[in-house]
Amino acid sequence: MKTIGVGLVGCGTVGSGLVRNLSEANRLLQQRLGVSLELRAAAVRDPSKQRADLPVSPVGDWKSVISNPAVQIVVELLGGTTESLEVAKAAFAAAKPLITANKALLAEKGSELIPLAQQARVPIYFEASVAGGIPVLKALREGLVANQLLGIHGIINGTCNYILSRMAEEGSDFADALRQAKELGYAEADDRLDVDGIDAAHKAAILCLLGYGFLPPFAKIPIEGIRKLEAQDVSFARQLGYVLKLLAVVRPVGPDRVEVRVAPTLIPARHPMGSIHGVFNAVSLVGNLSGPVQFTGRGAGPDATSSALLADLGEAARHLRDQSPGPVLSAGDGKRRLLEPGESVGRFYVRFEVRDQPGVLAQIAGIFGTEKIGISSVLQPEGHGADSVPLVFLLEPAKESALQKAVAAVQKLPLNRSPARILRVEDLA
Amino acid sequence: MKTIGVGLVGCGTVGSGLVRNLSEANRLLQQRLGVSLELRAAAVRDPSKQRADLPVSPVGDWKSVISNPAVQIVVELLGGTTESLEVAKAAFAAAKPLITANKALLAEKGSELIPLAQQARVPIYFEASVAGGIPVLKALREGLVANQLLGIHGIINGTCNYILSRMAEEGSDFADALRQAKELGYAEADDRLDVDGIDAAHKAAILCLLGYGFLPPFAKIPIEGIRKLEAQDVSFARQLGYVLKLLAVVRPVGPDRVEVRVAPTLIPARHPMGSIHGVFNAVSLVGNLSGPVQFTGRGAGPDATSSALLADLGEAARHLRDQSPGPVLSAGDGKRRLLEPGESVGRFYVRFEVRDQPGVLAQIAGIFGTEKIGISSVLQPEGHGADSVPLVFLLEPAKESALQKAVAAVQKLPLNRSPARILRVEDLA
Numbered sequence: 001m002k003t004i005g006v007g008l009v010g011c012g013t014v015g016s017g018l019v020r021n022l023s024e025a026n027r028l029l030q031q032r033l034g035v036s037l038e039l040r041a042a043a044v045r046d047p048s049k050q051r052a053d054l055p056v057s058p059v060g061d062w063k064s065v066i067s068n069p070a071v072q073i074v075v076e077l078l079g080g081t082t083e084s085l086e087v088a089k090a091a092f093a094a095a096k097p098l099i100t101a102n103k104a105l106l107a108e109k110g111s112e113l114i115p116l117a118q119q120a121r122v123p124i125y126f127e128a129s130v131a132g133g134i135p136v137l138k139a140l141r142e143g144l145v146a147n148q149l150l151g152i153h154g155i156i157n158g159t160c161n162y163i164l165s166r167m168a169e170e171g172s173d174f175a176d177a178l179r180q181a182k183e184l185g186y187a188e189a190d191d192r193l194d195v196d197g198i199d200a201a202h203k204a205a206i207l208c209l210l211g212y213g214f215l216p217p218f219a220k221i222p223i224e225g226i227r228k229l230e231a232q233d234v235s236f237a238r239q240l241g242y243v244l245k246l247l248a249v250v251r252p253v254g255p256d257r258v259e260v261r262v263a264p265t266l267i268p269a270r271h272p273m274g275s276i277h278g279v280f281n282a283v284s285l286v287g288n289l290s291g292p293v294q295f296t297g298r299g300a301g302p303d304a305t306s307s308a309l310l311a312d313l314g315e316a317a318r319h320l321r322d323q324s325p326g327p328v329l330s331a332g333d334g335k336r337r338l339l340e341p342g343e344s345v346g347r348f349y350v351r352f353e354v355r356d357q358p359g360v361l362a363q364i365a366g367i368f369g370t371e372k373i374g375i376s377s378v379l380q381p382e383g384h385g386a387d388s389v390p391l392v393f394l395l396e397p398a399k400e401s402a403l404q405k406a407v408a409a410v411q412k413l414p415l416n417r418s419p420a421r422i423l424r425v426e427d428l429a
Numbered sequence: 430m431k432t433i434g435v436g437l438v439g440c441g442t443v444g445s446g447l448v449r450n451l452s453e454a455n456r457l458l459q460q461r462l463g464v465s466l467e468l469r470a471a472a473v474r475d476p477s478k479q480r481a482d483l484p485v486s487p488v489g490d491w492k493s494v495i496s497n498p499a500v501q502i503v504v505e506l507l508g509g510t511t512e513s514l515e516v517a518k519a520a521f522a523a524a525k526p527l528i529t530a531n532k533a534l535l536a537e538k539g540s541e542l543i544p545l546a547q548q549a550r551v552p553i554y555f556e557a558s559v560a561g562g563i564p565v566l567k568a569l570r571e572g573l574v575a576n577q578l579l580g581i582h583g584i585i586n587g588t589c590n591y592i593l594s595r596m597a598e599e600g601s602d603f604a605d606a607l608r609q610a611k612e613l614g615y616a617e618a619d620d621r622l623d624v625d626g627i628d629a630a631h632k633a634a635i636l637c638l639l640g641y642g643f644l645p646p647f648a649k650i651p652i653e654g655i656r657k658l659e660a661q662d663v664s665f666a667r668q669l670g671y672v673l674k675l676l677a678v679v680r681p682v683g684p685d686r687v688e689v690r691v692a693p694t695l696i697p698a699r700h701p702m703g704s705i706h707g708v709f710n711a712v713s714l715v716g717n718l719s720g721p722v723q724f725t726g727r728g729a730g731p732d733a734t735s736s737a738l739l740a741d742l743g744e745a746a747r748h749l750r751d752q753s754p755g756p757v758l759s760a761g762d763g764k765r766r767l768l769e770p771g772e773s774v775g776r777f778y779v780r781f782e783v784r785d786q787p788g789v790l791a792q793i794a795g796i797f798g799t800e801k802i803g804i805s806s807v808l809q810p811e812g813h814g815a816d817s818v819p820l821v822f823l824l825e826p827a828k829e830s831a832l833q834k835a836v837a838a839v840q841k842l843p844l845n846r847s848p849a850r851i852l853r854v855e856d857l858a
Contacts (some may be wrong), residue, residue, distance in 0.1 A: 025575035295724055
């Protein structure tokens with residue numbers, strides 16, 4: 001049996017998990033795939049620190065890991081997008097397959113990285129970068145390979161889903177739910193990547209790459225996090241039969257555009273995605289032949305991430321053994337690009353804060369009518385003439401630019417009290 | 430680009446679907462995998478029948494399809510286990526990879542078939558045999574390859590799930606729900622394979638093969654269908670917080686046994702599997718690293734099945750192009766065998782029909798106590814002294830043999846009116 005040498009660059013929480021799980025998993029890989037892995041070199045931030053968990057003496061210089069002739073596969077677990085990019089380039093230059101869990105690297109530097117890998121004919125494996133222990137990239141790339149993808153929807157940030165689940169179940173406000181998430185270790189001290197939707201957008205960009213063959217310019221993806229959500233919107237959503245989730249959407253629009261977006265979104269409470277609670281992730285892929293296929297599981301944590309990294313290691317080792325080329329990143333049909341902002345068509349939830357006076361509903365409904373936006377549902381709690389009461393509209397499909405125009409017009413009315421809250425609605429397949 | 434010749438044996442509903450979808454899918458396979466497929470021969474039951482859908486002249490003799498030098502991959506879609514076995518043997522003898530959707534063939538003849546394929550070093554692909562458009566076998570074999578599997582649970586017969594969904598939603602009885610299923614084309618005229626659990630057991634055997642490396646002797650798998658279910662049990666289950674599903678269970682017991690079973694089972698209504706309604710399928714795989722990973726989608730239909738067959742065709746073509754060996758069927762650790770009947774430990778729901786008289790609950794509870802079976806919950810609708818009323822117990826985990834002993838003892842009591850209804854309970858991860 002062929003033993004394949006592995007070099008590890010970066011050994012924090014995820015790397016330590018991989019090292020801890022490697023020997024038991026290797027027994028399974030031997031049995032199931034006929035390949036064997038051995039960790040032969042590891043680079044860490046501080047090589048002077050005692051690392052009883054590592055079977056090799058760690059070094060500080062990752063270049064020596066990559067150039068080590070006993071290393072045939074490089075695993076990059078540094079995180080970030082600067083040094084990790086150099087690691088990837090060095091691996092390609094050395095013709096060594098790269099395995100990474102680094103979604104930021106792929107989403108933000110992929111347009112530099114991927115052509116380099118293609119030129120060097122070195123495969124990159126990155127199952128661990130999206131939805132942790134759920135093998136959704138393999139499903140997208142291989143299982144549904146014969147399908148035109150009609151859309152991808154994902155609840156792919158466990159921190160946000162935990163916070164939104166607390167808000168829904170306990171009626172707590174965002175700040176309380178975030179505090180609980182931090183206490184339980186579900187949110188980092190610096191919560192911005194998760195809470196502001198950046199992490200989910202990194203993953204959405206990767207889903208777009210595999211589903212539609214191009215990487216959208218990261219800076220142009222519309223991203224909205226959950227920081228401004230209020231408990232009342234969670235509650236109004238429920239009254240309308242929906243739940244609020246941070247949803248990533250990747251969907252073809254017409255023959256040559258793809259909408260990629262991350263935003264807090266109302267989805268039907270009865271849909272299976274509506275019952276994804278806590279830190280769990282879910283991704284729904286809709287194929288023209290397969291129909292909707294949904295994947296649910298743990299999106300993070302060292303063990304779930306190890307599961308994906310080890311599957312990639314097994315696959316990379318098998319391709320090395322067989323001298324086969326490994327997966328290629330399809331260029332798709334080369335015609336698709338990111339949808340322009342404002343061109344998006346969808347359903348919206350809009351909450352206004354208005355003075356409770358006769359005629360307010362008619363005035364606002366009239367403005368929606370002028371923009372030809374149908375109204376599906378209205379929630380108007382009893383206001384008793386108060387100066388500021390919520391008035392909630394669930395709308396029929398409309399172009400985002402028309403919606404923005406209508407909302408701007410309402411906000412100019414004297415009865416309007418504060419900026420409207422606009423949320424997306426997705427009815428899902 | 431390499432074009433791979435395909436030979437089709439059997440062209441009923443599934444085969445016609447494959448042919449219909451082949452050319453569009455082939456464009457995607459070219460783009461995404463760099464391989465191209467061409468249907469070059471097809472055997473049908475009645476070659477005299479006009480087949481405008483086929484791009485080749487069909488023949489009656491499948492042997493000529495396999496021996497055709499332009500055919501490099503054989504797709505077997507005959508169904509059944511007799512002629513299909515001959516087709517598979519001929520494909521192996523001709524060293525041509527076999528793709529099949531035939532779960533009966535694999536589950537009932539796999540112990541003959543698989544060694545032949547292994548000796549001939551010819552890969553078999555059978556993603557379409559379990560859960561249609563959901564790529565769950567690939568996930569099991571590749572995505573979770575580094576995991577010890579702690580269990581597999583599946584709702585893998587759409588006909589039964591449709592019937593049970595109708596019974597739950599409308600309170601209809603089995604016969605009415607079956608009639609509706611037939612009217613809508615969700616159940617075949619001969620409903621036995623589906624309704625009596627055979628089809629689900631075929632799939633469970635295949636899940637056991639991939640998850641635990643051995644094929645259980647099909648005749649020894651405990652199989653119970655849904656034909657005897659009564660509306661009242663669906664209703665009592667709901668009152669207890671559960672829903673009734675036909676559940677396939679494949680689960681390791683101790684170091685060397687695997688429990689494989691198909692039975693109507695109470696699962697928690699709040700679990701994501703509890704919200705799988707209608708003809709949809711769901712499979713949950715619990716890996717020691719990944720945690721529970723659940724897959725949901727369409728389990729049947731010509732398009733969903735095409736999705737899986739075409740993915741297998743793409744993979745087989747890629748392996749032929751790269752001259753790599755293709756997936757092997759792991760022998761597992763060689764130590765595991767099917768659990769003996771009676772050794773199964775689980776939770777049970779038991780409904781007795783008894784005379785409503787003082788002391789009945791105490792007598793039955795005493796019998797469970799003698800067998801050391803704890804009682805979690807009791808439903809005793811008001812009986813007003815009637816001669817026969819239901820009395821429902823939800824029990825703590827017990828060995829099946831102890832449960833059977835207790836139930837037999839209750840059935841001997843003078844107050845017992847008819848045979849008890851015993852159902853499995855699975856709380857799921």
